[in-house]
Amino acid sequence: MPHTFTLPNVRAEAASLWRLAWPVLIGQLATVGMAVADVAMTGHASAAELAAVSLGASIWSMVLVSVSGTMMAINSVVAHEVGAGAYGKIPHSVRQSLWKALGIGLIAMLLANLATLLFDHLNMDAAVAARASLFVHIISFGMPAFAAYRTLYGYSTSINQTKPVMVIAIIGLLFNIVMNWMLIFGKFGLPQMGGIGCAVSTALCMWLMLGAMLVWVRIAPAYKNTYPFHEWDGPCWAEIKSMLRLGLPIGVTYFAEVSAFGAVSLLVARFGVNEVSANQIALNFSSLVFMVPVSFGIGLITRVGQAIGEGNPERARFTAWVGVAMSLGFAVLSATLIALFRHEIARAYTSDAAVQELTAHLLLFAAIFQLSDATQVATSCAIRGYKVTRPPMKIQLLAFWGFALPIGYILGLAPSWFPLSPAAPMASAGFWIGLVLGLTVAALLLSWYLNRLSLQRLRPA
Template identity: 45%
Template sequence: MPLLKDAKATWILAWPIMVGQLAQTGTAFVDAVMAGHVSAADLAAVSVGASIWTTLIVTLMGLLLSISPLAAQKVGAQQTHELPALTQQALYQAIFAGLVAMVIAHAALPVFDHLGLTAEVADKARRFLAAISWGLPALAVSRTLYGYSSALNQTKPMMVIALIALALNIPANWILIYGHWGFPAMGAVGCGWATAFCMWISAALWYGWIRYSAVYVGTHPFDKLRGIDWKAQWQLAKLGIPIGMMFFIEVSAFSLIALLIAKLGTTAVAAHQVALNFASLLFMIPMAIGTALTVRVGHAVGAHDWQQARLIGQNGVRLGLIVAALGGGITAIFGAQIARLYTQDAAVLALATQLLVFAGIFQFSDATQVVAGGVLRGYQSTRAPMLLHLTAFWLIGLPLGYVLTFGAGPIAARGPQGYWLALVVALTFAALSLLWLFRRVSLAQLKSF
């Protein structure tokens, strides 16, 4: 299969996902920019509050991602008549998981009082998390319906709905952050309420699109109400829990770094948020490619075409590296200009510019590991990637980052730059090990066939 032809097939499926995910991440970008123009304290509150929030939503999305490869393999095996029941079972899990995540968010609120933050930042971060957590059940439903839709090669709904939500988020932030139309000026807390509101709008739009679009006739999960199928629940959980843990391991490492950097002061927290937020925007591009590859590889696996599955994965990794080269170069070269989009604070600007250089460097490893992870999900290989992520982020990245940031023995403290250097090392290990696993899994399937 020629590289350009295969890359085009992946890109056709991936670009609406990319735009949709960029729009979703754009919400965090808008929150950071609009809160940052209130005060450094509001930007720091959004940063610290988002460290827990992001851990919750990314883990939640990982847990619910099992619908995508399972539904894709049903499509590849020409068993689309099984999709309504399977998707409805996934929705049951989504509602339950979303409610549990909301409870966890509220239980975590006291943690902000023990991070060494100023009283103002701690209070704003606590109220930001409490507000935004009310959108978690809606987010869970939306992500499940998106997984079902993408398995049918229908990725444009995510793009359109995410863009609508982003468009709504801007005026909602304007009203609630700065206090317009009779609402009080809530600063960072207004970001939380605005985002939660937009999540519920997104869930309603997903339901309407799938329920009434002709594309989904015969496969959507709203035809009739079914009871809980414990066999299907176990199948979804067996695949979804390792994916959720894999996502949790990575994002919790980033979130814990944000919490530890809080000890270095408001400037360090704000600069870290700037660099991480922009890196997250770039990450959405290879992540979309990985999601598209999960579907394409899943279709090939469902059809038992192991040679095609391997070729799709190999070409997908190459496409991810090309995207990483572009994004990494832009980040490293134009770091100062990027940082000015977020803040005019001279100290924050100077430190953020330095951190963005590291963000540009690790684009190569980050893109490779997320693309390889998407390919492996298409093979339903989730446990080994989880263990490799555990090693990369918790056993290598966090300990090394702590030593480099705060110093230990003969190693001098490097400040926030230390954690970003450790992230480069951790992501490189993750990328190389997942590539090795993909090669092993794909060759094993070819030999068994």
């Protein structure tokens, strides 16, 4: 099929991408729904418990997303092998990625626990800091399982098997909700653990999802020709290093964005429990909406990667821009709905009137950055489909650590040493203004780079 931007071609490509992305979307929503359930259910326990979970989640989410990005190398590797018809290479690639997952998972577990030392240096309630630290200590036991699960997740989506990911994530979400209810509120004779119950539930859920994925890959006929466990390989350090060279920049890219949001959660802690809780609720809901463009992005890695693997850069460019347009179209819709229903969203999370009002205010900023957030994630994923990961990393670091956080720090904290600081700290709102600007910079630069890269790949053809 010719890959020109005519309406029939765009419709056909959009349909192909949607068939690949919608099960991923439901799976992503279910996965993020676990964090949503943690915050929403804890919010009805007490404001102090919500603050503790919010702070613990700010550390956990930074490590979790960085690991997820680092493990995404397997998506590009397998997609290229599928495009080239090199199915015999896939099992070995998956096994080596699982060895990588073991090391990455253990290192991430250690780093998450070390990161709780930051709580000792924040101007916050000691009891809340202690509960937040305990939350991270417990939930970190799920990290090795999560890293291995993301390998099997990437392998499955890259051979166009996205429905298993959806089903397993839904099972995980249901398990998480039930366990949260039992452990947070002390049902069926279990101890009433408050927010710490969320940590226990989520850690167990990570291992459950890994086990379910292993069983599915073993019994489903779709995996028969590429089943990775017919043979056993020891770690091949050259291949693991190659995957790390591809995956670590993705991990750093993810870290750059999520750490900016996480740093905001830590920096607003000095403004009290209400600011912390409202900030976390707004971030939590934003991350839920963000899963739609993320799912398009994961589909783009597969579609673009397979096109490049088969030596068709024209199709790769066409697929990339159709996917970006789909993400942007959804962003217009989500921005409108968030702006219109921000008060209802806040009430769904918490019964505290002060937290509700502040949350609704922050959700206006979340509505504003939907367009740039959707654009930057779609373009960065399309670029990864080309097996190019370092330029997006540099752009994200510049956007979030060069623009978003410095501007947010000045507006949010109003430091006296900076001559252009506002007269009074803007607290959470100031940080969210910085995030809006950082996301806009990322979207513009990544769009420029994707256009340049896709045109360069056309020239040899």
